[in-house]
Amino acid sequence: MLGVVGSGTMGNGIAQVFSMYKHPVVLVDVDAAAVKRGMDAIKGSLDRIVKKERMTADEAQDVLGRIRPSTSVKDLAEAELVVEAIVENTAVKEKLFRDLDAAVRKDAILATNTSSIWVTKIAAATKRPDKVIGMHFMNPVPMMKLVEIIRGHDTSDATTARVMDLAKGLDKTPVEVKDSPGFVSNRVLLPMINEAIFCLHEGVGTAEAIDTVMKLGMAHPMGPLQLADFIGLDVCLAILEVLQKDLGDDKYRPCPLLRKMVMAGHLGKKSGRGFYSYA
Numbered sequence: 001m002l003g004v005v006g007s008g009t010m011g012n013g014i015a016q017v018f019s020m021y022k023h024p025v026v027l028v029d030v031d032a033a034a035v036k037r038g039m040d041a042i043k044g045s046l047d048r049i050v051k052k053e054r055m056t057a058d059e060a061q062d063v064l065g066r067i068r069p070s071t072s073v074k075d076l077a078e079a080e081l082v083v084e085a086i087v088e089n090t091a092v093k094e095k096l097f098r099d100l101d102a103a104v105r106k107d108a109i110l111a112t113n114t115s116s117i118w119v120t121k122i123a124a125a126t127k128r129p130d131k132v133i134g135m136h137f138m139n140p141v142p143m144m145k146l147v148e149i150i151r152g153h154d155t156s157d158a159t160t161a162r163v164m165d166l167a168k169g170l171d172k173t174p175v176e177v178k179d180s181p182g183f184v185s186n187r188v189l190l191p192m193i194n195e196a197i198f199c200l201h202e203g204v205g206t207a208e209a210i211d212t213v214m215k216l217g218m219a220h221p222m223g224p225l226q227l228a229d230f231i232g233l234d235v236c237l238a239i240l241e242v243l244q245k246d247l248g249d250d251k252y253r254p255c256p257l258l259r260k261m262v263m264a265g266h267l268g269k270k271s272g273r274g275f276y277s278y279a
Contacts, residue, residue, distance in 0.1 A: 003082035
């Protein structure tokens with residue numbers, strides 16, 4: 001049995017993929033309403049797959065049936081591996097990992113889906129740093145092939161091999177990278193998104209113009225501002241703040257427009273409004 005803590009966009013996507021590949025899953029969040037939203041999102045995703053005739057209705061129902069919603073980490077006691085996919089906040093993650101360390105069996109692997117925070121720092125909150133690892137899925141999880149695998153300072157070879165094998169068994173491509181803020185994906189991606197926001201902030205071009213230049217000129221499937229909306233502007237801001245603080249370089253300084261939009265609650269697709277409207 002596998003566990004996922006956090007039933008938001010990333011967490012429910014990870015739980016869905018685990019279940020699609022026949023793993024029983026416990027999906028945990030802080031309250032029943034949050035877990036229900038996560039389960040509803042999974043059902044919606046499966047319905048779209050069924051409509052595209054990539055899965056039968058019965059198969060979709062089986063996938064849902066393998067996912068057990070919960071509001072307690074105690075229900076993860078027998079999990080072989082638990083993936084954390086909660087808010088990008090070091091202190092909150094450290095507390096959760098202390099709780100998980102006490103709740104799950106001693107040989108279980110604890111993985112974090114963090115997109116920017118030191119895995120070593122998260123692992124230090126536990127008594128099993130050799131069994132803590134970064135397992136950074138890409139959004140949307142059911143579609144994207146890449147999983148960044150990040151070893152903390154004490155992560156063992158056995159833990160790494162087990163997680164690499166699990167990712168391959170999900171038809172993903174695991175790529176091992178070093179433990180560093182933002183790893184490879186977000187250390188490269190977020191400065192690009194941030195610079196696109198600066199271009200908008202300074203009036204260099206409209207959101208549509210900036211995204212069209214990157215799509216047609218650089219062969220990107222989605223423009224950086226639209227991608228930021230899909231990631232969540234609050235998540236983009238949190239990652240940039242980690243990069244700036246931990247790498248000590250002002251080239252990661254978040255654009256003032258990004259800060260202002262997050263303060264206003266314009267978080268992108270999930271709030272209905274970001275650089276584009278999703279009403």
